[in-house]
Amino acid sequence: MSKTLIRNGHVVGQTTATCDVLIEDGRIVAVGPALAAGNAQIIEAAGMLVAPGFVDTHRHLWQTSIRGVAADWSLVDYIRNIRLGYATAYTPEDVYIATYVGALEAIDAGITSLGDFCHIIRSPEHAEAARQALIDSGLRARLYYGFYNIPDEKPVFADHAARLAHARDFRRAFGTSTDLISMGVALTEFNLQPIERTTAEVHLARDLDLDITMHMGTLSTPDGVSRLREAGLLGPRMLHVHCNASTDAELAQIAGSGGKVSITPETEMQMGMGFPITNRALKAELRPTFGIDIVSDCSGDMFAQMRLALQTARAIDNQVVLDTGKMPVSIGLTVANAYRFATLDGAAAMGFDGLVGAIAPGLRADIILMKIEGVHHLPKTPDPIATIVLQARPGDVDTVLVDGVVRKRAGKLVNVDFAAIGCRAQTSADHLAEAARDAAAHTGATATASVYAAGVAKMTGTN
Ligand SMILES: [Zn+2]
Incomplete structure (x- = not known):
């Protein structure tokens, strides 16, 4: 022992x-x-x-290799340049080193549990690279398997059904949802495919006893909660990310279904998704949790997200009073609230309640x-x-x-070869920067790129 x-x-x-x-x-x-x-x-x-340790409920670790490229980008810039650009150049090695370095960055900053929304699975080798990197890092992590179509000219997966079949195979490499490394499912955004495909993704997750997460309630899918509910898919073990454009009634529906929410304050406010839903979530009896989302934009630590979320929520509450012509006398949300969102509530959102999120006998250390x-x-x-x-x-x-x-x-x-991983990470970054420069020319004609382009046109009112 x-x-x-x-x-x-x-x-x-x-x-x-x-x-x-x-x-x-x-x-x-x-x-x-x-x-x-x-x-x-x-x-x-x-x-x-x-x-x-902190619990980061939403991050795309694969974007560690393109750190900072989105510093001044909107969500539309992000979709054009990363989903349609950088993503098309990722090799399994790029996924491995990004995931590994990103996981180490999380540990270094005191994050011990992380939900890795992995929507860079261009081939079975990409999925395995992400899994191996998480294992090698020592982090407690859930790999949420994304079915997203990267707009490849010659896709490895012939169609959506082939992706589902691979996810089913990949499931065999994992045990239960509370293991140190577990698998989950990341749904494709609802505006990118018919609801029948979303239904297939949800049914697969439930058939395989996997937790589900998805980007929810941004301008691309403002009514996503309602769509899930109408399709009979809304339920527990679903982690809804962002939800800025979801209505209060939809947030209540998430709470009623046993679902959870993840807020990524920095990317939501920068990229034009709307104000973080911290206050509205609490009113709907949902516990807020926080995610870093992407280090292609912001830093990889929880301290920044706690502060941004807490002070933004306070500002929103204060403004209600200010609008009456008076000064607020007291502040509602406390630092203890924010701390709990980043630890215990984050753990519960990932199904890790009773496992981690506090220091008490019986919990994992x-x-x-x-x-x-x-x-x-x-x-x-x-x-x-x-x-x-x-x-x-x-x-x-x-x-x-x-x-x-x-x-x-x-x-x-501990036990990290910084010289070796520094070299691999830089090689990956250089290769991706070069490949992304002409990616648009390669991907512009693919069917997936057209779907994305239509989505962007709808979001920006240019269609
Ligand atoms: Zn995300």
Whole structure:
């Protein structure tokens, strides 16, 4: 049996000033002061905050290789340049190194669980590359298998049915939905295909006992919830991402169906999807959760998303009062709310409730230690959760355990060959940049590109 004792830390949520966490075979077995160490590996946490790892409920890890290209892009730019451009050049090696580096970036920033919306599956080898990279990273991750048609001139999958058949085969490489690496299904956007195909994707997921996620309620599919409901497909184990254009009634329908939501504040506000639904979700009795979405646009840490979401939600609430000609007297949403959205509620959205998202006996040991040092922590904030949500940075994450395994220690990722992965990531980025330059010329005539183009024209009112 492997034993680890995290000693003398300030465990967030515990009232004692210092506290220990005892881990056996990846599971938290005790939390309290002065626990007996026995022959346990000791991790000294004096002066540090000990907290559950963050849960990123929506990210496309494959876009790590094109970091920052979307810095000034709208959603329309994004569709034209990434879906119709870069995506058509991805090799399995590009998928592997992007997924691997992106997963390490998540761990480095204290994210221990992540939903990887993988819609770059141009061939079975692309899917396997993503799976292997997630395994190699050590992250707790769900690979949501996307059926999206990349606009290839010579597609490997002959048609939608061939993609479904491959997903069924691929399922055999995974166990249950609570394993460290699990499989899910990412539905194709509803404006890109007839509802019969969406129905086939949902039925396949349910037949294979897989969780489902999808881009929902953006201008491309504003009535997506209603479409799912009318087709008899709305149900539990569905993670609806964005939902900016979904109505309050549709949000209530998601809640009523047992579904969950993921909010990606930074991309939603930049790319013209609308305000994040944090406030509206709470009114509909949905628990907000957060996703980073794409590092082709923004940074890969949860700190930025927590702050953006919290302050935007506060601004929306405050504006209601301001519109009456008065100043708000108090603030509704708290840092504790935002922290819970990024941890416990995120875990529940992925079906990981009772597994991770908190530090308590019986849960798996997905734990981060944060060093509260440096001039940006002088003098110390009295509330540790306020420190994490509003003051901390990814560089403050000193130690990360995923499933009890130490993946970062003393500020450095463990067992990572930085020179080798740096070289592979740069080679991939260079190749993709070159390929994307003339991708539009290659893909403009494909049927899939035409479907996308029609969607863009509809969204922008230029059709
Ligand atoms: Zn997305």
